[in-house]
Amino acid sequence: MRKALRWKAWPIIALSAAVALAVPVIAHDGYVIQLLNIAILNAIVVIGLNFATGWAGQINFGQAAFYGLGAYTTAIATKAGLPWIVTPFLSVIVVVVASLILGLPTMRLRTYYLAMTTIGFGEIIRLMIVHWEPVTGGTSGLRAIPGISIFGIGPQGQIQHYYLLIATLGLAVLIALRVRNSVLGRAMIATKDSEIAAEQSGVDTTRTKLLAFMIGAIYAGLAGCLYASSIRFISPDSFSGTQAILLMTMLIIGGMGSIAGCVVGAVALTILPEALRFLGQWYLVLYGLGVVAVIVLAPGGLASLASQVQPRRARLR
Amino acid sequence: MGQLVVNGLALGSIYALVALGLLLIFNTVQIVNFAQGQLLMLGAFIGISCAVTHELPVAAAWAITMVAMALVGIVFMVLVYFPLRGRPAFLVILTTIAMGIVLENLALIVWGPLPVSLPSPIHGPPLRFAGVVVSMHQIFIFVTLAVILLLQFFFLTKTRFGILMQATAQDLHTARLVGIPVNRTIAVAFAFGAVLSGIAGLLVAPIFLAEPTMGGSLGLKGFVVSVIGGFGNLPGAVIGGLFLGLIETFGARYISSNFRDAYAFVVMIAVLVAWPRGLFGEKSSEKV
Amino acid sequence: MFYVSLKTSVTAVAAIWLSVAVAADAKADAASCPSSIPFGLTTALTGNLALLGTQARNGAEFAVDEINTGGGIADKKIALATEDTGASSTDALNAMNRILEGRPLVILGSMISPHVFAQTEVVTKSETPFLVGATNAKVTMQGSKWLFRTHVHDGQLAELIPEYLVKTLGKTKPGIMAVADDYGLGASKGIQAALAKLKVSPAAVASYAPSDKDMSAQLLEIKDKGADSLILFGRPADVTLVIKQMNDLGIKLTTIGNASIVAQTTLNNLSAAEADGGYAIGGMIPQTSTDAKILDWSKRVQEKYKVPADNFTVSYYDTVYLLKSIIEKVGCDKPAIRDALAATKDWNGMLITYQADPQGDLAHTLGIYRNEGKTPKLTGPIRESGY
Numbered sequence: 001m002r003k004a005l006r007w008k009a010w011p012i013i014a015l016s017a018a019v020a021l022a023v024p025v026i027a028h029d030g031y032v033i034q035l036l037n038i039a040i041l042n043a044i045v046v047i048g049l050n051f052a053t054g055w056a057g058q059i060n061f062g063q064a065a066f067y068g069l070g071a072y073t074t075a076i077a078t079k080a081g082l083p084w085i086v087t088p089f090l091s092v093i094v095v096v097v098a099s100l101i102l103g104l105p106t107m108r109l110r111t112y113y114l115a116m117t118t119i120g121f122g123e124i125i126r127l128m129i130v131h132w133e134p135v136t137g138g139t140s141g142l143r144a145i146p147g148i149s150i151f152g153i154g155p156q157g158q159i160q161h162y163y164l165l166i167a168t169l170g171l172a173v174l175i176a177l178r179v180r181n182s183v184l185g186r187a188m189i190a191t192k193d194s195e196i197a198a199e200q201s202g203v204d205t206t207r208t209k210l211l212a213f214m215i216g217a218i219y220a221g222l223a224g225c226l227y228a229s230s231i232r233f234i235s236p237d238s239f240s241g242t243q244a245i246l247l248m249t250m251l252i253i254g255g256m257g258s259i260a261g262c263v264v265g266a267v268a269l270t271i272l273p274e275a276l277r278f279l280g281q282w283y284l285v286l287y288g289l290g291v292v293a294v295i296v297l298a299p300g301g302l303a304s305l306a307s308q309v310q311p312r313r314a315r316l317r
Numbered sequence: 318m319g320q321l322v323v324n325g326l327a328l329g330s331i332y333a334l335v336a337l338g339l340l341l342i343f344n345t346v347q348i349v350n351f352a353q354g355q356l357l358m359l360g361a362f363i364g365i366s367c368a369v370t371h372e373l374p375v376a377a378a379w380a381i382t383m384v385a386m387a388l389v390g391i392v393f394m395v396l397v398y399f400p401l402r403g404r405p406a407f408l409v410i411l412t413t414i415a416m417g418i419v420l421e422n423l424a425l426i427v428w429g430p431l432p433v434s435l436p437s438p439i440h441g442p443p444l445r446f447a448g449v450v451v452s453m454h455q456i457f458i459f460v461t462l463a464v465i466l467l468l469q470f471f472f473l474t475k476t477r478f479g480i481l482m483q484a485t486a487q488d489l490h491t492a493r494l495v496g497i498p499v500n501r502t503i504a505v506a507f508a509f510g511a512v513l514s515g516i517a518g519l520l521v522a523p524i525f526l527a528e529p530t531m532g533g534s535l536g537l538k539g540f541v542v543s544v545i546g547g548f549g550n551l552p553g554a555v556i557g558g559l560f561l562g563l564i565e566t567f568g569a570r571y572i573s574s575n576f577r578d579a580y581a582f583v584v585m586i587a588v589l590v591a592w593p594r595g596l597f598g599e600k601s602s603e604k605v
Numbered sequence: 606m607f608y609v610s611l612k613t614s615v616t617a618v619a620a621i622w623l624s625v626a627v628a629a630d631a632k633a634d635a636a637s638c639p640s641s642i643p644f645g646l647t648t649a650l651t652g653n654l655a656l657l658g659t660q661a662r663n664g665a666e667f668a669v670d671e672i673n674t675g676g677g678i679a680d681k682k683i684a685l686a687t688e689d690t691g692a693s694s695t696d697a698l699n700a701m702n703r704i705l706e707g708r709p710l711v712i713l714g715s716m717i718s719p720h721v722f723a724q725t726e727v728v729t730k731s732e733t734p735f736l737v738g739a740t741n742a743k744v745t746m747q748g749s750k751w752l753f754r755t756h757v758h759d760g761q762l763a764e765l766i767p768e769y770l771v772k773t774l775g776k777t778k779p780g781i782m783a784v785a786d787d788y789g790l791g792a793s794k795g796i797q798a799a800l801a802k803l804k805v806s807p808a809a810v811a812s813y814a815p816s817d818k819d820m821s822a823q824l825l826e827i828k829d830k831g832a833d834s835l836i837l838f839g840r841p842a843d844v845t846l847v848i849k850q851m852n853d854l855g856i857k858l859t860t861i862g863n864a865s866i867v868a869q870t871t872l873n874n875l876s877a878a879e880a881d882g883g884y885a886i887g888g889m890i891p892q893t894s895t896d897a898k899i900l901d902w903s904k905r906v907q908e909k910y911k912v913p914a915d916n917f918t919v920s921y922y923d924t925v926y927l928l929k930s931i932i933e934k935v936g937c938d939k940p941a942i943r944d945a946l947a948a949t950k951d952w953n954g955m956l957i958t959y960q961a962d963p964q965g966d967l968a969h970t971l972g973i974y975r976n977e978g979k980t981p982k983l984t985g986p987i988r989e990s991g992y
Contacts, residue, residue, distance in 0.1 A: 030702055030705070030727075031699070031702035031703055031705070031706050034698070034699065034702050035699060035702070038695060038699070053407070057405070057407075059406075059407040059410065105586070105589075105590045106586075106589070106590075108593045109589060109593055110593075111406040111407060111410075112349045112406065112410070112544070112548065113544055113589055113593070115407065115410055116540055116541065116544050116585065117582075117585070117586055117589060119537070119582075120541075120581075120582030120583075120585055120586055121582075121586075123578060123579065123582055124579045124582055124583070127575070127576055127578065127579050130785065130790075131575045131576070131785070133790065133794075138787070138790055138791075139719060139785075139786050139787035139790060139791075140718060140719055140722060140741055140743065140787050140791065141694060141719050141722060141723070143722050143723070143725075143726075143747075144726075231695070231698070232726070233694065233698070233722060233723045233726070234694075235693075235694045235719045235722070235723070237692060237693045237694060237719065238693050238694055238695045240693070242692070242693075243693070245414060248411060249411065249415070252408070252411055273691075273696075274699055274703070277688065277689050277700075277703075280650060280651060280689070281422055281425055281426050281651050282422075282426070283651070284418055284419075284421075284422040284651070285418075285419050285422045285423055285426070287415075287418065288415040288416065288417075288418035288419035288422070289415070289419055291411065291412070291415035291418075292396070292397075292412050292415045292416060292419075295401070295404075295408050295411060295412050295415075296400040296401065296412070299404065299408060320821070320825055320854065321821075321822060321825060324819065324821040324822070328819050425655075429911065429912075430655055430656045431656070431842075431870055431873075431912065432842045432845065432870075432874060433874070434874050443853070445855075450853065450854055450855050452853055521818070524818075524849075524853075525818035525819070525846060526818075526842070526845065526846065526874060528842060530653060530816070531816075531818070533816065534814075534816040534817070534818075535818075565819075565822075566819070566821070566822045567822070568822075569822035569823060569826075570822040570823075570825060570826050574811040574812055574813060574822065574823045574826070575785060575812050577813070577814065577817065577822075578814055578817075
């Protein structure tokens, strides 16, 4: 059945790719492209979050902190004069170490305790960034961050960044698909469904959870690297606890466990606040109510709504 | 240093009250209400609407606020608990966080962002001894906490309904099978949980002022206290709360005021690493 | 039929060339402005900085409405487009991108420095005059010739507050307490450097998170370390708590700080005994003016927006009028406006005069205030040396 689904999914994938590639041609202005670039970066972070939360069932409010660690590592390194090509590797090392520091002691914890610990982790990282002013620029942030440059060549302008980011997103999705269909992926989902049953079947749940955490952190760290190099200004408020909650809601609304859902959720919740700015303070009220509505009425998120459309079509045939 | 103890304990008492409210709800329905801080804020503003806007006597404001918060608790239960029964824990967490966002922003729209003060029910000059100043309001906070503890203990262990609530907390399904009016006990839990937060709000507003975003930080500290003390544990919440208040105050004074918020989390993580079920352990066990 | 004679084509080219030349000339004159002059404004209208950010909107909007009611600039109305930056700098950048879509003639930025830092590059690229109230000293050191600041900044406060405290008030062991955001920490650093130059070292340096409610630990530290005064830098909401708690603890220290100490929103929540004696140096506020027109303005602003006017409200109000006077002279030409801004000299605003320096800072006059009970009194204006 999986093969048949994949066959059915190709036209959708091709269509989305075509739409994605065509966007810069249709929408010339910088504002929309810039917004989409941020949305794509968010999507990569949310796909990362999906490993730990969507598949392995480990709630993680620290994803924004990993995002920030990647961004700050990159910014500090390039401003210190290191060549850009080094920064993705540096970011990965930093977030892997951070995810181990967070993950190793907490793998035994139950849901609410894990949630609180990840919140605490995020807050401690943020405080360190805010108060380590000589290195991180403190609350003023870091600006004039050098852009992406490999042997002197790099994307210029938002449209070229857009294509680079689309390609990166594609790569992120492919890797995620590979993981899902691998032994590790199945172990993650088994852990989420029932940790005790998984252990009985020979799954090392502790190792699985830790790996899910780490891979998620790597996704966020690399997205952070790209964020710093393309937006070229970072400050602690872009990686705060509020952002962590926002990433979670992107995952939930898009559809936990579904990679397409991650992308949809990220794009939707990046664009929506901008499109609905005219609502002023009411936007956040509606956002909160919207999240509650989705959780209560469609806990599988938008992705589950989409998959409900397909069986009906099959029946019509 | 004595002053640090007094202030730390006063702050800790507030945290303990928030944690007690969280506990009551968690014990009964296994839900951690991440909007508990916003309920505190709501209590403060309802009190201010009565006492300041409508110029009612403070005692009346307190009474009205407690009744109103009980109703809020029940509405909260209907909106959050019933639709989410049986759903995984983190969906519940996110729902309550979202409700918190709704409450906070509605409050911003209704009451505006400016901080407002609430008069304390107690008046009088502060006590001074041994170089330490204790205000009447601080004493009022300690007394209120003690009274609530005693009432809660008495209610849960000595009254019939209280014992029914404990039974529901231990095993919901069996309780229902045995004929315990489970829905009623849940409603009472939510109502009381909200009232406790409302009282915390009324206690906080005279010293810290009230503004719509006040709930976030206080709520978070309440959760930390619950984690340190272990969910489901009355003495744990109180000791944890007082402990946290002292740690924060002493840490800010002697280590660094920059990282004050971090001390709570560091202690919490340290406690969890050593005792994954909190210092005093949870009451409920994991269902296989 | 489609043959065009040489004479016709030469005439046509000459006509086109002439009209372009005339049009170019006509730009230097307000009558050539579009019928609706586009102004852009980005500021925090929602989120935890809204209490501060809305003052920019209040001041700018009030000025625009006044000008439009009076006929506009040379009979052309100003169209003020406002975008909400929210609380994060990413959102601030998006808001700026949106404003730029409307191709505004000038843009007013907010007083929140991280947001302005995020927005500067894209505004500079659009070659639009960018006027901000952001107070971090480094904002005008970014090297953008399109960015101007029309409010006093932390660099000036950092120099003047220690000087006043040491030389005029005669205190030599201050404790420093600042809110741990860009505003407070930046000022704290500057103040420590200025104190070092005066050969004074602070008894203690403390900070508190913006959402903190209990600052007693920090106050006790400052008292225990033998401070004889307190330098306090925060926002009205938290400064209120610090002053209250200082009183509750029985700590009596001469307090001096930024305009928050004399702000109406602070004083509304303090008793006369608590507020009395506090000094503030900062952007000038309208409430202490002896001019009946200014007091009336302040009242009308409060009636309209339900929030008392503060130093930023005045600054943004002045900025709009400054732009009006410039546009009346040089027309709707962005480079000309920029040049005129850079050449500003002795332009009279509501409470201070504005003068451009090479970095793009136009405000060099601060007010020294002291609370008598719950009423702030202006002790006098001080001008930055050289102005």
